[in-house]
Amino acid sequence: MTLFESCASVAIISTFVVFATPSLIKAREHYQLDQVIRQAAGNMQWTRIKAISRSRDCRMRVSSDTSYVIECLDQAWSADETVVLPQSFRITANAAPEFHKRGNAAPTGTLTIWDSHSHSRQVVVNITGRVRIN
Numbered sequence: 001m002t003l004f005e006s007c008a009s010v011a012i013i014s015t016f017v018v019f020a021t022p023s024l025i026k027a028r029e030h031y032q033l034d035q036v037i038r039q040a041a042g043n044m045q046w047t048r049i050k051a052i053s054r055s056r057d058c059r060m061r062v063s064s065d066t067s068y069v070i071e072c073l074d075q076a077w078s079a080d081e082t083v084v085l086p087q088s089f090r091i092t093a094n095a096a097p098e099f100h101k102r103g104n105a106a107p108t109g110t111l112t113i114w115d116s117h118s119h120s121r122q123v124v125v126n127i128t129g130r131v132r133i134n
Contacts, residue, residue, distance in 0.1 A: 032086070033089075033113070033119055036085060036113055037133055038133065040083075040091070040113060040123050043060060043068075044060050044097070048129050050099075051072070051101060051103065052102070056072055056073050056074070058071065058098070059071055059072075059073075059096050059097060061093075061096035062092065066084060067091070068083055068093075069081070069082050070082075088115060089114065089115055089116075090113070090114045091111060091113050091114075092111070093110065094109055094110050095107045095108065095110075099129055104128055104129050105125050105126070105127060105128070108127050109124075110125075121134065
């Protein structure tokens with residue numbers, strides 16, 4: 001391979017990298033938000049399973065804008081686990097969904113998670129205890 005061919009190859013590869021980098025960064029950000037929302041939905045489902053298996057009320061409550069707590073009711077609410085979101089993610093909720101021993105939920109609720117670019121996804125819990133991601 002001659003010097004000219006090498007330089008041409010480097011120029012072509014550099015052009016592809018320059019145009020592909022923003023797309024790759026955006027895809028990574030969407031993947032990270034998807035990963036965080038799936039973890040929250042999985043923890044919500046796990047909270048429901050705890051309520052059913054322990055025959056007591058359990059809930060997932062947002063404790064700050066960067067963390068949430070999974071709690072079960074004995075004599076009082078006791079924390080089983082505290083989850084801190086990765087850096088640059090925020091969480092809010094319109095209620096703290098409580099799962100009962102039959103798996104149903106009351107009150108129902110929606111958790112919303114935002115990334116640093118204000119993209120958001122939601123975990124929704126309905127009255128039957130079904131957990132879904134919007």
